Amino acid sequence: MEATGIGATEPAGGPPRRLQAPGRRYGEKAIQGLLAACGILSVVTTTAIVISLIGPTIGFFEVVPVGDFLFGTEWTPQFEPPSFGVLGIVAGTLNVTLWGMLFASPIGLGSAIYLSEYARPRVRKTIKPVLEILAGIPTVAIGFFAASFILPEIIQPLWPGEFLGGAVGKPFMALAGGLGIGLMIVPIIASISEDAMSAVPNGLREGAYAMGATKMKVATRVVFPAALSGIVASIVLATSRAVGETMIVLLAAGSTPNFTLNPVEAVQTMTAYIGVTATGDIGTGTLDYKSVFAVGTVLFVLTLAMNLVSISLVRKYREVYE
Amino acid sequence: MAEPGSAAPRTRLATAGAKATTQAMLRDQPRRDVIRNTAFAGLLLLAVSIALAGLIALLVQAFIKGAPALSTDLITNPPSSIYPEKAGFRTAILGSLELIAGVILFVVPVGVGAAIYLEEYADKTRWWNRMIEVNIQNLAAVPSIIYGILGLAFIVRGPLDLGFILIAGSLTLALLVLPMVIIAAREAIRAVPDSIRQGSLALGATKWQTVRSQVLPASIPGIATGVILAVSRALGETAPLLLVGATVFVTFDPTPFSDYSALPVQIFNYAVQPQDEFQALAAAGIILMLVVLLAMNSFAIWLRNRYEQRW
Amino acid sequence: MTQDESRTGTGREAREAAAERAAIAVRPDEFHHSEAGSGAREKVFELKGIDVRYSGVAAVKGISMDIHRKDVTALIGPSGCGKSTLLRCLNRMNDLIPNAEVQGELLYHGEDLYGPTVDPVQVRKLIGMVFQKPNPFPKSIYDNVAFGPRILGRKDDLDATVEHALRGAALWEEVKDRLEDNAFGLSGGQQQRLCIARCIAVEPDVILMDEPCSALDPISTGKIEDLMIALKDEFSIVIVTHNMQQAARVSDRTAFLMVELDADEQNRWGRLVEYDDTEKIFTNPADQRTEDYVSGKVG
Numbered sequence: 024m025e026a027t028g029i030g031a032t033e034p035a036g037g038p039p040r041r042l043q044a045p046g047r048r049y050g051e052k053a054i055q056g057l058l059a060a061c062g063i064l065s066v067v068t069t070t071a072i073v074i075s076l077i078g079p080t081i082g083f084f085e086v087v088p089v090g091d092f093l094f095g096t097e098w099t100p101q102f103e104p105p106s107f108g109v110l111g112i113v114a115g116t117l118n119v120t121l122w123g124m125l126f127a128s129p130i131g132l133g134s135a136i137y138l139s140e141y142a143r144p145r146v147r148k149t150i151k152p153v154l155e156i157l158a159g160i161p162t163v164a165i166g167f168f169a170a171s172f173i174l175p176e177i178i179q180p181l182w183p184g185e186f187l188g189g190a191v192g193k194p195f196m197a198l199a200g201g202l203g204i205g206l207m208i209v210p211i212i213a214s215i216s217e218d219a220m221s222a223v224p225n226g227l228r229e230g231a232y233a234m235g236a237t238k239m240k241v242a243t244r245v246v247f248p249a250a251l252s253g254i255v256a257s258i259v260l261a262t263s264r265a266v267g268e269t270m271i272v273l274l275a276a277g278s279t280p281n282f283t284l285n286p287v288e289a290v291q292t293m294t295a296y297i298g299v300t301a302t303g304d305i306g307t308g309t310l311d312y313k314s315v316f317a318v319g320t321v322l323f324v325l326t327l328a329m330n331l332v333s334i335s336l337v338r339k340y341r342e343v344y345e
Numbered sequence: 346m347a348e349p350g351s352a353a354p355r356t357r358l359a360t361a362g363a364k365a366t367t368q369a370m371l372r373d374q375p376r377r378d379v380i381r382n383t384a385f386a387g388l389l390l391l392a393v394s395i396a397l398a399g400l401i402a403l404l405v406q407a408f409i410k411g412a413p414a415l416s417t418d419l420i421t422n423p424p425s426s427i428y429p430e431k432a433g434f435r436t437a438i439l440g441s442l443e444l445i446a447g448v449i450l451f452v453v454p455v456g457v458g459a460a461i462y463l464e465e466y467a468d469k470t471r472w473w474n475r476m477i478e479v480n481i482q483n484l485a486a487v488p489s490i491i492y493g494i495l496g497l498a499f500i501v502r503g504p505l506d507l508g509f510i511l512i513a514g515s516l517t518l519a520l521l522v523l524p525m526v527i528i529a530a531r532e533a534i535r536a537v538p539d540s541i542r543q544g545s546l547a548l549g550a551t552k553w554q555t556v557r558s559q560v561l562p563a564s565i566p567g568i569a570t571g572v573i574l575a576v577s578r579a580l581g582e583t584a585p586l587l588l589v590g591a592t593v594f595v596t597f598d599p600t601p602f603s604d605y606s607a608l609p610v611q612i613f614n615y616a617v618q619p620q621d622e623f624q625a626l627a628a629a630g631i632i633l634m635l636v637v638l639l640a641m642n643s644f645a646i647w648l649r650n651r652y653e654q655r656w
Numbered sequence: 657m658t659q660d661e662s663r664t665g666t667g668r669e670a671r672e673a674a675a676e677r678a679a680i681a682v683r684p685d686e687f688h689h690s691e692a693g694s695g696a697r698e699k700v701f702e703l704k705g706i707d708v709r710y711s712g713v714a715a716v717k718g719i720s721m722d723i724h725r726k727d728v729t730a731l732i733g734p735s736g737c738g739k740s741t742l743l744r745c746l747n748r749m750n751d752l753i754p755n756a757e758v759q760g761e762l763l764y765h766g767e768d769l770y771g772p773t774v775d776p777v778q779v780r781k782l783i784g785m786v787f788q789k790p791n792p793f794p795k796s797i798y799d800n801v802a803f804g805p806r807i808l809g810r811k812d813d814l815d816a817t818v819e820h821a822l823r824g825a826a827l828w829e830e831v832k833d834r835l836e837d838n839a840f841g842l843s844g845g846q847q848q849r850l851c852i853a854r855c856i857a858v859e860p861d862v863i864l865m866d867e868p869c870s871a872l873d874p875i876s877t878g879k880i881e882d883l884m885i886a887l888k889d890e891f892s893i894v895i896v897t898h899n900m901q902q903a904a905r906v907s908d909r910t911a912f913l914m915v916e917l918d919a920d921e922q923n924r925w926g927r928l929v930e931y932d933d934t935e936k937i938f939t940n941p942a943d944q945r946t947e948d949y950v951s952g953k954v955g
Binding site (some may be wrong): 042048050051054055057058059060061062063064065066068069071072073075076078079096129130131132133134136137139141150153154155156157159160162163164165166167168170171172189209210213237239242243255260263264265266267268269271273274294296297301303307315316319322323326327329331333334 | 378381385386388389390391392393395396397399400402407410425432436450454455456458459461462463466467474476477479480481482483484485486487488489490491493494495499500502503507522523524527541552553574578580581582583584587588592609611613616617623628631634635638639642643
Binding site (some may be wrong): 434468470538541543544545546547548549550551554557558561563 | 747749752754777778779780781782783784787789791793794795803804806808852855858886887
């Protein structure tokens, strides 16, 4: 039997077999387009965020000089005349974030080293889900805990007397917000760092043990440096989360703009300002409304920079070991 | 090679040398090493303990504070800013349920669709696909209050102009958790071995037939886990809702097109009231929310572990 | 012409050709290729100077050979010689690898397999493939076999189709009482036969097998080899194997590929050395390199 020419062959009594597609498969193409549209929606979201921030921000700077905004330390929008020195609330963010990071970094990294290098598999299998549960606690619950437990039951009794003005009788303080935020970001630092440490090849550890290194030396001199980019990524990402957190600071750190790093003062963060100002009844054209967007722009740019650093660091360690 | 006769002394000499070197290395203040090692291990354990203690303290404190307010009134009564003894979360719970339903309706098809596109169709060497990827990772870390600003400027007002209605809140929350769903769904899709795709394509299935009939069914457990975690995040999220109109005290059962409140927003509203009764209500609301969230998260973790080693 | 006649003819001609060639030095781009006596037989594939490149780096170069209908054709050679790559050209599975390109002419029943109007999906319906590692779908045994007919829209008499395919793969008796069980519960050999059944159910013209027994125990391997011999009544089969005994047992014709290095040994690619009747390749190969390989001296 000879081949029957282009496009059609007749094997074993079957119908002619074609190599060409039976139709144009418009369905396949339509589906691919639809799926691509879903992917592109994320870009649209980012674009929409940028657009929605830019317009009112420009409007804001038509009234308030950029220099006064960026370098002023007085944030008193409700005064007459108002003052929009963003450093007044950037300081609040910094104040809270600082204590949060000081608390969460050692705890998170310690937990990561423990889980990756010390814990037996069964212990690790128990603790990791518990940390995940901590990561899933809503921030309003952590804020409530910070305001009604950490502040009155831990900070106030333990604070040394009148140090830095004393802690007694204060319903809000940066430190309470900071510790609440710290509790929130411990799981972030722990889980990303643990991932990075677990990705360090066992050969490196064995090499060090073979040279007589102790477990601690292996953890601190071998694993820690090898996982450094992932660890830094976790810290940067956690900082970004801390800077962007709203509910904990609203409940525990207060809404009083205060250009200070004193942990026992009430402060207002950028997020808290947005949260209390941009509630339903705010008028669209007002300066207050626009100021929310200007602050939002600062917040977005700050966190964007940190996120990009963290993303590229995570990529780096994935490239090295995977 | 040494002569047989001289082997023994030489070996002995070599052993002695190695021993001396080892001892010299180990003698380097061995006791201090032991102490330091123990102290270090102790510190690590302390770190883990503090994290766990924080979680336990949070749960216990909410329970102690909220116990007096725990009753079925919590679920059946609408909120009140005046009578804490009669106040509940009824309308806020309904609001949250409707918000979540909207989030699921939006986020599952779009999130899974985006994940399929990025994993199965996108050419990763193209810059725009890499950009989409980085963009999604960044969106996952954008502060939630920024999504509130987006919702206020784009959904409540601006192009969509829906007003302060429940759907606006739902869309805002959906955009917020969309990156989480995409990232989780991508991981689940990536976990399906390539041999399954090849087996299907080799039978003459088209790409979409392969994705729909083989890849998606095999990745459903992972996707479901991601969706549950994302939804539980949306359920507990408060800050963006403050901006898109989850108003203070809603006394009627919300519809998708009405004013609305949400459980965490209502908790926040009670928590900022100074009276002990409202504080107790806030704590009771937290218990309520945590029970739901813990159940969801445990189910997600169970689901993940159940289907983890499938291949 | 019967197969036996064609084989003797091929063998004699090849031996004469080999004698001629033995006089001259063997150049790397030269290969021994016996076409004598096979002109009248129907060709499924005609490969003319096929090169395959991944991201511009050659994996195989200059492959020319004809593959005949209802033969078992074996591709053998050391690892890295590109036999799997070559096999994957035949049903355009290489299309799935980004940056893979196929050059040269590849005719399927006389039609250019890489022609502009040819649809790879359609190609794979006609030219099925069985992989190295059994890859059943995570579904029931029944659904595994029914998947192909379903996507082709052949939903009438699906039960009969499934039974026929499972019988064809010599698996029916072992699974007929548990068709709804998950395919992952089968043994490795059963899984591989299931994959063959899955392939048969689509009623292809050609079945490509990429080292189908390399992950299996000897007993399972034996069953699959028997199956291949049975299946060639109905299908043309091309099999890649690194097991020379297997090639000798099941195939009618054998192609031997080798790794070739460039001058500075930076790049390596596969080259067809000799292609002939299996019997001849294993008893009296024309090329010294083939002889060294099949006799176990190298490779």
